[in-house]
Amino acid sequence: MAVIETKNLTYTYPGGTKPSINSVSIKVEKGEFVLITGPSGCGKTTLCRCFNGLIPHFYQGELKGEITVADMDTATHETHAMAKSVGLVFQNPENQLFALSIEKDVAFGLENLGMPREEMRERVDWALKLTDIYDLRERSPHEVSGGQQQRVAIAAVLAMQPEIIVLDEPTSFLDPLSAEKIFEVIHELNKKLGITVVLVEHRLDLTAKYADHIIIMDEGKVCFDGNPREILSTEETRLIGVGIPKATLLYHILQKEGVKLGDVTPLSSEELAKLLQEAFETK
């Protein structure tokens, strides 16, 4: 069952001369982990803003085509009505945080749902612990580092346990180990709770291994859409500026040199290391 579906979705920002996304038709199935990538300025962030109705309700502009998210038409459902089903983590956490304490920021969405106090307390603590900011809960979100602010923005969305989580480069300010831990948490929620995840990322080295489905955009259009192992095997993805994982790249280079490593394209260092170990042991 598709939880996000767009048909010929085209959007132009107010005052824009050309559409930022152009005839985008995609389908995201329930429970999928979808990775959206593509060159800087290709329309990834714009597409995410359509998923929770920020486009067209907040950004105005001209939206054409069809879009349904969690059975709602975003053109007729306001952003607040969608908030329960779709959580969006912005690229820049400063655009998202506003409360006087981190804890209050994380609780804000739940308060609006009218959740009982005890249950809210549990949910907030759960989200703060998952993102490793429990000890910071009484600090102001504006006095912590950029990386910690990103954790707060993620916690606020996780606390809502929405059906769909959309994350736009959510860990760009975090150190690599912290980023990896956050992606692990998101992956686990995806697998255990069946939450659909849409992740926008340039760093496929860190994220390709989690994805069931990859969408690559360029100049506002979708140019690849499907299985990450198949799509990242093609030369064309590299040409449009997609930084495929180094392990995947090394696999291709070795295959070209005649080293047989099997037909399943590896997406992580673990997978390629295993293939190489096998190659060494059989020789």
Add this chain to the structure above:
Amino acid sequence: MIEVENVHFRYPNGVEALKGVSLVIKNGEFVAIMGQNGAGKTTLVKHFNGLLKPSEGVVRVNGVETTKTSVAALSRNAGFVFQNPDHQLFSETVEEEISFALKNFGFEAETIEKRITWALNLLGLAQYRKTSPFLLSGGERKRVALASVLAWNPETLILDEPTIGQDYQQKEKLRQFIVQMQTQGKTVVIVTHDVEFVAECNPRVLLMKEGAVVADGEGREILTDPEVLVQSSIVLPQIAQIFLKLAPLGLPKNVIDVYEAKEIVLKALEKRRK
């Protein structure tokens, strides 16, 4: 040359962000400062152009103590690009943004015009010359911030997280640009979490932890040492991860480059076959 001698820095709220840092960055060096969030990386580089002054110890830039000169004078030599472009951008158009510093430094109109065109072309922003920076994507705004600093051609370039939001081609252009800066004898200091970018550039790496420098050396040595990296919350680059796992088969551990990795694997397989 940047000389840092036993520098301590305390923020007004009492947090000691630097706890006795000493290092020397020579002219023409390319240095990547890495380490976990809150390790003091940004605090340290803000001392290089006098934005922050040490609470204890001394920072000298080209022999002059930063406490004895102005940020304005230091900025002419050391251009700083912030982590978050929104902390830096304020003009109505990309063109005005880039011309701002050039005007302040007293460049002539003709030179300003040439520099703007050069910087915009270099960073693939020519089509946005008359656009408001705030209509651009996150990655594009980051490049506008970079263009505005490159335009005045400082001797030292300090880039805080330059690869955030940049796609592979933009990163490759940035890498080539840094190499070009180095051949002109310029100093480049980057603060970054991007291990794959550092692996491709192989600069000198300074690893920080809790306000101190815990490792200092060639990228390929530091990025392939899991014990050192884990204490700074850094993950090994993918190629290094693969070679760490292959080490029991007798392959070298300190490999970070894809093409070098290919040669090593091919040779090792050849040897096995014989």
